[in-house]
Amino acid sequence: MSTFIQLLINTLQIGAIYVLFSLGLTLVFGVMRLINFAHGEFFALTAILIAMQMGWLLPDAPFWLQYVVSFATALGVLMALSVVIYQFGLSRFLGDLSSGFIFSLGLVLMMRGLIGQIFGNYPMTAPPLVEGAIYVLGGAISTQKLLVAVLALIATGGLLYLVFRTKLGMALRAIAEDQEAAMLQGIRYKRLALYGFLIGSSLAAIAGGLIAPLQVVLPTMGGELIMKAFMIVIIGGLGSIPGAIVASFLIAALESFGSYFIDLPVVTIGVFVMVAVLLVIRPQGLLGHVVR
Amino acid sequence: MPAETQPLFAAEGITKRFGGLVAVSDVSFEISRGEILGLIGPNGAGKSTIFNLISGFYRVTRGRTVFQGQDVSSLPIWKLARIGLARTFQHDSLLKGMTVRDNILVATTQFIRNPAEREKRMSETIDIMGLGEVLDEKASNLPHGHQRILSIAIAFSGRPALLCLDEPLTGFNQTEVLGGLDIIRRLREEFATTVLIVEHNMRAVMSLCDRILVLHHGKLLGSGSPEEVQNDPAIIEAYLGKSE
Amino acid sequence: MLFDKLNLLFLATVAASVAYCLAVPGAFFVQVILWATLAATLGAGIRFVMLVGELNIGTSAFYGIGGYTAAYLTTAYGLPFGVALVAAGIAGGLVAAVFGYATMRTSGAYFMLISFAFAEIFRMLVVESDFLGGNNGIIGLFVSVEYEPYFAATVVAILATLISALAVIENSSLGKSFIAIREREEIARSVGINVLAIRVLCLVISSVVIAVAGACSGFITHLVTPNDYTFMIAVFALAYVKLGGEEHPTGPILGAILLTLAAQYLISFGAYQQVFFGTVIAVAMILLPQGITGRLRDLVRLTAKRTARDAG
Numbered sequence: 001m002s003t004f005i006q007l008l009i010n011t012l013q014i015g016a017i018y019v020l021f022s023l024g025l026t027l028v029f030g031v032m033r034l035i036n037f038a039h040g041e042f043f044a045l046t047a048i049l050i051a052m053q054m055g056w057l058l059p060d061a062p063f064w065l066q067y068v069v070s071f072a073t074a075l076g077v078l079m080a081l082s083v084v085i086y087q088f089g090l091s092r093f094l095g096d097l098s099s100g101f102i103f104s105l106g107l108v109l110m111m112r113g114l115i116g117q118i119f120g121n122y123p124m125t126a127p128p129l130v131e132g133a134i135y136v137l138g139g140a141i142s143t144q145k146l147l148v149a150v151l152a153l154i155a156t157g158g159l160l161y162l163v164f165r166t167k168l169g170m171a172l173r174a175i176a177e178d179q180e181a182a183m184l185q186g187i188r189y190k191r192l193a194l195y196g197f198l199i200g201s202s203l204a205a206i207a208g209g210l211i212a213p214l215q216v217v218l219p220t221m222g223g224e225l226i227m228k229a230f231m232i233v234i235i236g237g238l239g240s241i242p243g244a245i246v247a248s249f250l251i252a253a254l255e256s257f258g259s260y261f262i263d264l265p266v267v268t269i270g271v272f273v274m275v276a277v278l279l280v281i282r283p284q285g286l287l288g289h290v291v292r
Numbered sequence: 293m294p295a296e297t298q299p300l301f302a303a304e305g306i307t308k309r310f311g312g313l314v315a316v317s318d319v320s321f322e323i324s325r326g327e328i329l330g331l332i333g334p335n336g337a338g339k340s341t342i343f344n345l346i347s348g349f350y351r352v353t354r355g356r357t358v359f360q361g362q363d364v365s366s367l368p369i370w371k372l373a374r375i376g377l378a379r380t381f382q383h384d385s386l387l388k389g390m391t392v393r394d395n396i397l398v399a400t401t402q403f404i405r406n407p408a409e410r411e412k413r414m415s416e417t418i419d420i421m422g423l424g425e426v427l428d429e430k431a432s433n434l435p436h437g438h439q440r441i442l443s444i445a446i447a448f449s450g451r452p453a454l455l456c457l458d459e460p461l462t463g464f465n466q467t468e469v470l471g472g473l474d475i476i477r478r479l480r481e482e483f484a485t486t487v488l489i490v491e492h493n494m495r496a497v498m499s500l501c502d503r504i505l506v507l508h509h510g511k512l513l514g515s516g517s518p519e520e521v522q523n524d525p526a527i528i529e530a531y532l533g534k535s536e
Numbered sequence: 537m538l539f540d541k542l543n544l545l546f547l548a549t550v551a552a553s554v555a556y557c558l559a560v561p562g563a564f565f566v567q568v569i570l571w572a573t574l575a576a577t578l579g580a581g582i583r584f585v586m587l588v589g590e591l592n593i594g595t596s597a598f599y600g601i602g603g604y605t606a607a608y609l610t611t612a613y614g615l616p617f618g619v620a621l622v623a624a625g626i627a628g629g630l631v632a633a634v635f636g637y638a639t640m641r642t643s644g645a646y647f648m649l650i651s652f653a654f655a656e657i658f659r660m661l662v663v664e665s666d667f668l669g670g671n672n673g674i675i676g677l678f679v680s681v682e683y684e685p686y687f688a689a690t691v692v693a694i695l696a697t698l699i700s701a702l703a704v705i706e707n708s709s710l711g712k713s714f715i716a717i718r719e720r721e722e723i724a725r726s727v728g729i730n731v732l733a734i735r736v737l738c739l740v741i742s743s744v745v746i747a748v749a750g751a752c753s754g755f756i757t758h759l760v761t762p763n764d765y766t767f768m769i770a771v772f773a774l775a776y777v778k779l780g781g782e783e784h785p786t787g788p789i790l791g792a793i794l795l796t797l798a799a800q801y802l803i804s805f806g807a808y809q810q811v812f813f814g815t816v817i818a819v820a821m822i823l824l825p826q827g828i829t830g831r832l833r834d835l836v837r838l839t840a841k842r843t844a845r846d847a848g
Contacts, residue, residue, distance in 0.1 A: 102778055103818055106813075109811065263664075347726070370728050370730045373726055387720060389719055398724070402729055
């Protein structure tokens with residue numbers, strides 16, 4: 001029972017990070033009709049920036065304050081970077097799926113190379129925010145994991161509120177519904193697409209910031225995550241918000257329960273085979289519509 | 293039934309539902325060999341839906357479609373094309389980035405594997421359609437009239453038994469309409485092609501077709517020769533009367 | 537007419553490279569020629585699938601399947617170079633048929649994503665497979681000593697032939713069917729083309745060529761490791777296509793040669809090589825959307841128009 005609870009909390013924590021990350025990816029796709037491969041790099045860079053600043057920025061402050069301050073600066077850096085990438089690059093490829101994808105692949109190479117050169121290709125760690133564990137039904141749960149899961153779910157809730165309850169969200173959803181009509185709006189569309197891109201990128205950054213205190217921070221961690229996010233959006237259907245949420249927890253459950261009983265790589269390979277079989281039956285994803 | 297008396301195509305009580313909307317409801321008709329059949333009706337009457345059901349682009353919700361005695365309701369589009377049921381498209385009816393010759397080559401290649409024979413077939417197609425002058429033009433650079441004719445050429449390249457034309461004369465001037473009608477008549481006379489045509493140009497339809505089906509609200513309102521249709525009070529009220 | 541000249545230039549380059557490899561088999565520049573040839577084959581292979589409109593990031597996996605098939609067969613069973621190449625091609629084709637049957641039903645974004653996942657899964661599978669040497673890979677792909685002097689020339693000749701074969705297929709009615717599917721799938725279906733089968737066939741042909749190139753890459757470096765076959769291979773291949781231009785088969789070859797030469801100078805920059813390639817891709821996408829060959833063609837057309845105007 002206690003193992004089950006632990007695996008469940010594990011699912012919740014991994015799944016919440018996957019939700020944030022893949023929601024960002026799918027939101028950017030919905031608004032810009034392109035897949036931003038550098039999404040994973042945004043995730044990794046935020047985690048690296050936080051791990052690097054902690055213990056250096058405000059050495060005498062408590063960990064949580066250090067964390068909050070470095071999270072905020074990292075997020076600021078990422079937003080500035082996103083604006084630059086949008087203005088000089090991605091905005092030229094709106095709606096042009098393959099060119100946008102190739103351009104973002106170029107970005108990945110640039111960013112990976114630069115991150116490796118500037119921060120070094122070695123693992124970093126951020127100190128834990130809170131120590132200890134909570135006991136539920138006889139199972140010990142790391143307080144920190146629980147905290148991260150809760151924060152990620154709050155962020156997801158914030159995004160859902162933004163998308164479904166605000167004017168901006170309505171405009172973004174309208175774009176995702178009818179891309180061609182939106183593109184006719186010219187400048188207004190370009191500005192809205194920028195907002196969509198910034199929201200999507202910040203989700204990757206928040207996911208990276210939340211994961212930083214939990215695990216070893218590596219420059220390559222974005223690449224591993226983006227593959228999983230690709231599987232998630234294939235299962236959930238590109239551009240679908242509920243699809244991304246359901247598929248994220250599905251994959252997280254498979255991974256956390258699967259890796260307890262079998263090997264994690266075996267689970268990942270199994271998930272890939274599952275997705276390939278799914279495509280034979282439903283080429284548009286489990287919950288998706290046809291997208292070209 | 294012997295092959296000669298059997299209709300080339302039969303729709304048997306076909307129904308198509310999109311969600312809650314019934315676009316075509318329990319429609320039955322036959323197309324005889326060698327016939328030129330017109331399908332008319334006001335916008336939204338279900339012409340396009342029926343057209344897509346016949347050519348395999350939609351699947352019937354109920355009923356079935358029979359081609360040359362075979363139930364083809366669930367056959368994929370490319371198989372339908374290979375057994376002799378071809379169609380044109382109302383919009384984007386060409387491979388725009390390719391030359392006229394390549395358009396016809398692609399359309400012919402699945403039917404004739406032998407390059408020499410294929411070449412022969414292609415020049416025959418090009419001759420009938422009068423596209424010899426523009427062979428090396430990109431399809432997107434052709435004038436509108438040639439584009440519509442090329443889309444007929446693409447569908448006809450496989451020498452289908454049943455050729456379904458979706459508004460082939462749209463945007464034509466009077467001379468072009470006469471030229472287009474002439475080509476369609478020649479397809480029947482020289483190749484015994486059966487033709488189903490959806491077209492808004494009433495005068496053209498009346499002069500071309502042997503028989504006309506009239507659709508209204510997804511149902512078959514009536515059918516008959518052009519004269520009969522033009523004199524049927526119910527049809528006039530539902531459709532022809534209003535458009536005059 | 538520009539493209540006819542590029543075809544001639546391609547043949548001349550191949551002939552000169554083969555002659556050079558035969559004349560000075562041990563020279564350093566022979567290695568450069570070999571790398572450029574592999575790069576050109578990768579570019580031509582990934583471009584071939586672009587004919588049906590898809591970006592196949594899984595190209596790197598097929599490259600790896602070729603490399604590992606050759607490595608396993610030569611080290612475990614001592615099969616000769618030629619047999620290893622054929623086996624690699626067959627393996628690449630078979631895997632492509634299965635992978636394509638499942639994934640070629642999708643298109644656009646979904647195919648990109650699943651093909652990228654395939655590239656990563658291939659790497660994971662190799663790392664997890666002890667008989668393929670796990671993270672260490674397989675070492676020891678050599679051609680026989682007496683054959684060594686002809687090895688480089690043979691590789692260039694074989695891969696150049698395969699690249700040409702791809703170009704010939706592109707110009708055949710099959711190749712036009714590929715392009716028709718990319719242009720408008722519904723028309724392709726309506727004229728009797730079995731779109732799924734033809735799309736799978738396109739992937740299979742490309743993957744056979746890519747796998748043979750992968751096998752050659754193993755014999756060139758004498759070892760294969762999972763890190764040699766990451767999705768970066770596909771990214772590089774896309775860089776060749778985008779820089780050279782995708783409209784004509786010689787585009788990716790030109791891109792491959794230029795970038796391979798540039799990389800030689802950049803080796804001294806170490807990790808900045810990656811940054812360089814990334815920058816080339818990003819900048820080329822913005823400044824040269826049609827690639828070098830596309831830009832050249834536009835220039836030639838413009839000059840021709842000007843001359844015609846001045847004359848008239």
